[in-house]
Amino acid sequence: MTMSNARKTVEVKVYSIGELAALYEISVRTMNRWLKPHLEKIGKREGRFYSVKQVGIIFDQLGMPGDYDRVS
Secondary structure, eight states: OOOOOOOEEEEOSOEEHHHHHHHHTSOHHHHHHHHGGGHHHHOOOBTTEEOHHHHHHHHHHHOOOTTEEEEO
16 A cells, blocks of 8 residues: 655635634644744735735745645
8 A cells, every 4th residue: 555645735825814824734823923923024914814925925934834835
């Protein structure tokens, strides 16, 4: 029996804090804590969503979530 090494991809697009937390499989509270040291680089969220540029910075700072590969 062989195990698949298939990796999922995640698109760099607008995400809410809840969607980002779900990708990283953590709570929103933990996601906020992880983002706090990087807020100067990320910038202020406009409304409910982080922009595509901000999500790219988040992925750069925190690394890609779990078993995901980045798709631009």
